[in-house]
Amino acid sequence: xxxGQPSRVLLILAGLLTQLLGAACFVLSLASLPVVHDLxxxxxxxxxxxxxxxxxxxxxxxxxxxxxxxxxxxxxxDIGLGIVLPRGSSGVGALLRILPQNDTSTAEGLVTAxxxxxxxxxxxxxxxLPTAIKLRRWARAELARPDYRPPQRDEPPExxxxxxxxxxxxxxxxxxxxxxxAADAPPRSKPAVILAVAIPLIAxxxxxxxxTTGKKAAARDDLGFGSGAGSGSAVAKVVIDAPIASxxxxxxxxxIEPPLEGFLDSFHQALGGGDAAALAALLDDKAFAxxxxxxxxxxxRDAVAKLAIAAIGKGAxxxxxxxxxxxxxxxxVAEELRAGAKTFVTTYVVGLGAGGWSIAALQLALAMPNxxxxxxxxxxxxxVPDAIPDLHDESALAVAMRTAFASKTSFVDARSTxxxxxxxxxxxxxxxxxxxxxxxxxxxxxxxVRLHDAVRxxxxxxxxxxxxxxxxxxxxxxxxxDVTQTFRVLAAWVNEPAGWRIxxxxxxxxx
Numbered sequence: 071x072x073x074g075q076p077s078r079v080l081l082i083l084a085g086l087l088t089q090l091l092g093a094a095c096f097v098l099s100l101a102s103l104p105v106v107h108d109l110x111x112x113x114x115x116x117x118x119x120x121x122x123x124x125x126x127x128x129x130x131x132x133x134x135x136x137x138x139x140x141x142x143x144x145x146x147x148d149i150g151l152g153i154v155l156p157r158g159s160s161g162v163g164a165l166l167r168i169l170p171q172n173d174t175s176t177a178e179g180l181v182t183a184x185x186x187x188x189x190x191x192x193x194x195x196x197x198x199l200p201t202a203i204k205l206r207r208w209a210r211a212e213l214a215r216p217d218y219r220p221p222q223r224d225e226p227p228e229x230x231x232x233x234x235x236x237x238x239x240x241x242x243x244x245x246x247x248x249x250x251x252a253a254d255a256p257p258r259s260k261p262a263v264i265l266a267v268a269i270p271l272i273a274x275x276x277x278x279x280x281x282t283t284g285k286k287a288a289a290r291d292d293l294g295f296g297s298g299a300g301s302g303s304a305v306a307k308v309v310i311d312a313p314i315a316s317x318x319x320x321x322x323x324x325x326i327e328p329p330l331e332g333f334l335d336s337f338h339q340a341l342g343g344g345d346a347a348a349l350a351a352l353l354d355d356k357a358f359a360x361x362x363x364x365x366x367x368x369x370x371r372d373a374v375a376k377l378a379i380a381a382i383g384k385g386a387x388x389x390x391x392x393x394x395x396x397x398x399x400x401x402x403v404a405e406e407l408r409a410g411a412k413t414f415v416t417t418y419v420v421g422l423g424a425g426g427w428s429i430a431a432l433q434l435a436l437a438m439p440n441x442x443x444x445x446x447x448x449x450x451x452x453x454v455p456d457a458i459p460d461l462h463d464e465s466a467l468a469v470a471m472r473t474a475f476a477s478k479t480s481f482v483d484a485r486s487t488x489x490x491x492x493x494x495x496x497x498x499x500x501x502x503x504x505x506x507x508x509x510x511x512x513x514x515x516x517x518x519v520r521l522h523d524a525v526r527x528x529x530x531x532x533x534x535x536x537x538x539x540x541x542x543x544x545x546x547x548x549x550x551x552d553v554t555q556t557f558r559v560l561a562a563w564v565n566e567p568a569g570w571r572i573x574x575x576x577x578x579x580x581x
Contacts (some may be wrong), residue, residue, distance in 0.1 A: 080201050081141075084194035088144045090196050091188055092126030095151055099123050123149055129416035133195065141202055145195040152188030155304035235461060237513070313389065328359035330394070330401055333427040344384030350375035354421065355427050358526060358538055360433040360558045362414070364453040364580035374432060381434050382409045393503070394488035395573055399423070400534030402574040404492050404501075412436060415494055417576040419580075421530035421563045431536035433560040435578030437498040437528055447553045455540050455580040456558050467563060469535035470570035471525045475559070478512065478519045486511045486564060486571035494576040505573075517545035522556050533565040543577075555579060 080233040099119040126147040132140035290395065333352070340348035350371045350554050359374040360366060368377040388415060391406035399422035407414045418432040446452035473486035491505035502508045522540035529535045538561075562574035 071079060080194065080198035081133055082206070084141075084191060084198045085130045087187070087191040087194060087309070088130030088133060089127050090125050090147055091148070091151070091184065091191055092130055094184065096120065096127065110185070113386060114212070117327065118185040122151060126151065130262075133198070138199075138202055140193055141199065145192050146187045148192035150211075152185045152192065160521075162450075173225060184406070202249055209348055231264055244501075247459035248323070265521070275577065330396070330427060333420070334394075334403065337429070338389065338407070340388050341382050341407075342385060342387030344379055344382075346379045347362065348374045349378060353429075353432075356528060357429060358528060358536070359537060360430045360435070360455075360578070361561060362434055362436045362581050365456045367456055368581070378432065378434060380424045382407075385410050391501070393492055395488070395492060397564050397573075398533060399531035400562075400564065401427075406492055406574070414574065415578065417492075417494060417534040417536070417560055417562070417574055419530055419560075421534065424530075430530045431538065431560060431562075433538075433558065433576050433578065435496075435558070435576065436581060437500075438579040438581075442495045443496065443555060444547045444553050447555050448551065450546065453580045455522075455558050457523040458526050458538065458540060461526070463525070463527060463528065465525045466575065467529065467535045467537065469571055470525050470563065471539060471561065473520060474537075474561070474572060475519060475521050475525075475539055475541050481519055481572075482509050482512050484572050485512070486566060486569070486573045487575055488564075488571075492574045494577050494578075496555075496577045515545065517543055519543055527563075535565070535570070537561045537563060541577075 126144065128138040129144040133144050137246075161354065201397055290529065297465045337349070337352050340352060351482060353371045353374055355371055356369070357374040359368045359372050361368070361376050361377045361379075366377055368374045384411075388408040390407055390408050391404075393404045395402045401420040401422075402417070403413075403420060404417045413436075415435045415437050416433060418428045420427055421430050443452060460567050474481050485505055485508050487505035487509070489504050491503070491508055493502040493508045495498065495502070502511055520542050522542050525537055525539045527535060527537045539559050541557050542554055543557055544552055547553045557577045558577050558580055559578075563570050564573050
């Protein structure tokens, strides 16, 4: 400032943003308490979030005054709430779980924006630290002046001594004693200071730890350890152990659902161990598979097991990427598997039946860089996959599959908007998550899509299914020349209230 007084712009911005975000988190945390309680969630974490949010509001107020301890606390609280906010087990996460499916993606976007704003507020607090130090120096210099006297409450502004106040927002002023204590001020209560620092730190620690561990628990639920409900539902399980009298009638207990995670581990072990018999035991009788080669099409348990073992080879299989979606007795899995020197991109559709989990359809592929694929296609050297025999299937799922891949527009329309929808592209690291995001990206692509030959479909569980097809995809190369690639596509389907919708796809170039 022109008169030598330190500027408080950064402190005011940091304090205001911290206060506003703390107030928003406070309201959301309070609103989440009944929901967390009803879902048997981490109530203690939600309460800790309420306390931490309240502490953030208080610290944001004191940040305006350049207080170093509140400034440090505000930084830690902003970072802590930024970590906790997007977690699925947090109070806000509990609120998202009760929203309609169509609103979930928008809410998750707002939560992500709020978390980013929290980190921005933390950065502002850090950047404002030098300003706070300058402000303390100014306050000490003012208090050391022989003619210093604090402004009186009833004193007209024009009679106040220059340099004894700082401008604030509107008519608010800041005096040196609001920044540091005067030498003759009564000592502060140390226990009160300790509690004021400890309580917010403990609260945010509880919230962060609970959210982190809760995320792992939520992941286990998605993999089959929790309820068998579909997306957006939560069912509390209560197990009561009690002795049964010897003369009491026998009661048939409901079957225990085998965990999906254990099934996936068994699949990886059988695949890497080169054991076709062990792998076949994990497959459905009418299993279908695409392999990485152009002629790799297999139907039936033994044929699919043989194809997969031949493609992978014998050796340990390591998972580089893994994502699972589920709806009742249907699950869809997308993975990158490292086997020897090769990385395979795979998706498969899994169903839960009386005998446990089994794989109904599988695709194994080796990703091909786009430059290589376009070059091979332009030179006429890109492999064309073997045709799928036409069974003239007129089932509702077969009709939906043919309709979805008749054009790009129909493919976009057929995509589910579920948050756990997924798409694997043909090139390395081409991944899209979330139905809305997939629809948006494919909607922008300037390409034509059409079926190359027939489709093959199969039902999985009560409301699920899979579809396989060879699909011609035509778009422009870098120089504008139209290039057509014939992809192999495996799709996972869910029969939603609006009809059959795609929840997972894999596009691959055959070798």
